[in-house]
Amino acid sequence: MITGGGSGHEPAFVGYLGDGMLDSVAIGEVFASPPALAFYDAIVDADQGEGVAVLFGNYAGDNMNVKMAVQMAEDDDIEVKYVVANDDVASAPKAVKEQRHGIAGGFFMWxxxxxxxxxxxxxxxxxxSAQNVVNRTKSICVGLEPCVIPALGHSNFKIEDGTMEFGVGHHGEAGTKVEKLKSASEMAQEMAETILNDFDFEEGKEVAVMLSSLGATPVMELYVLYDEVEKVLAKAGHKVWKTYIGNYVTSLDMNGASLTIVDLDDEIKELLSEPAVPIGMKNY
Known part of the structure; x- marks a missing residue:
């Protein structure tokens, strides 16, 4: 099983190599897709004769390069199948959800x-199994301060003081709106309700929740935000089964956070409970 993507999102992607998670990873330049040859090399590296699963996020460059790598691998008689994460609810309307980007929710796919x-x-x-959890995972980001691109020496977008970008992308893609900076309670309500409305739940659900820093947000602040998220979920009748709070999929030194909610079923709960030992994280 492999994945790949641009640098700058650490611990993703290489940090999820290890028993119970990924077997090989293709890495690109900062915020740039790995070339097709890198994906191909990762496929060959992971292949043990039973086929290779490529689980990656939905971005144009990754889609193109993975498909070229798959063709190269198939020419070598390696069976390859893939799943594409598309959890970012802000990146495209629900009617065309297959166009949405993959962000922190990719962790659950892996x-x-x-x-x-x-x-x-x-x-x-x-x-x-990977497709099942992708279908039941949704995320949203809020950006408070942009990240600095090392090759540029400055950010590739701007967030004015006293404002926040709701729905910002992991590479600085424009969000759905710019708003006045809100309290943790207000921010949590807007983020959680955006995801819940996209799910359109008809009854209370059991969920897993991830709050990932975008790079510069301290874990303490993530816990403050999570406390408010849990209140919103409880008020809506949903029960949190498991939480993931910390640096999971970042964006260099961007100040902000991503919220991911997974609509659990028995299979997902069973598989999330299995041990994993990724090299860049605590054991899961």
Whole structure:
């Protein structure tokens, strides 16, 4: 099982190499897709004769390069199948959700897919489990201060003092709106309700929640924000089964956070409970 993407999102992507998660990773320049050859090399590196699952985020460059790499691998008689994460609800309307980008929710795709593989699942089993959690995962970001691109020496976008960018992308893609800076309570309500409205739940659900820093936000502030998120979820009748709070998928030194909510089923709960030992994180 492999993934790949641009640098600058650490611990993603290389930090999720390890038992129970990824077997190989293709890495690109900062905020740039790895070339097709890098994805191909990762596929060859991971192949043990039973096929390779490529689980990656939905971006134009990654889509193009993965598909070229898959063709190269198939020419070498390596069976490859892929799943594309598209959890960013701000990046495209629900009617065309297949166009949405993959952001921090990709963690759950790797964790669930890796657990299925570790339990002896076939390539088709891994693909099915990964696709199931992708279908049930949604995220939103809020940016407070932009990140600095090392090659430029300055940010590639601007957030005015006293404002926040709601729905900002992990590479500085414009959000859905610029708002006056809000309190943690107001921010949590807007983020959580945006995701819940996109799910359109008809009843209370059991969920997993991730709050990831975008790079510069202290963990203490993430816990303050999470406390408010949990209140919103509880008021809506939802129960939090498991939380993930910290640096999971970042954006260099951007100040802000991403919220991810997973609509759990028994399979996802089982696979999230399986052990994993990624090199860049605590054990999961």
């Amino acid at each position: 964790k669930v897919g890796g657990a299925r593989a570790a339990k002896g699942g076939s390539l088709d089993d891994v693909i099915a």
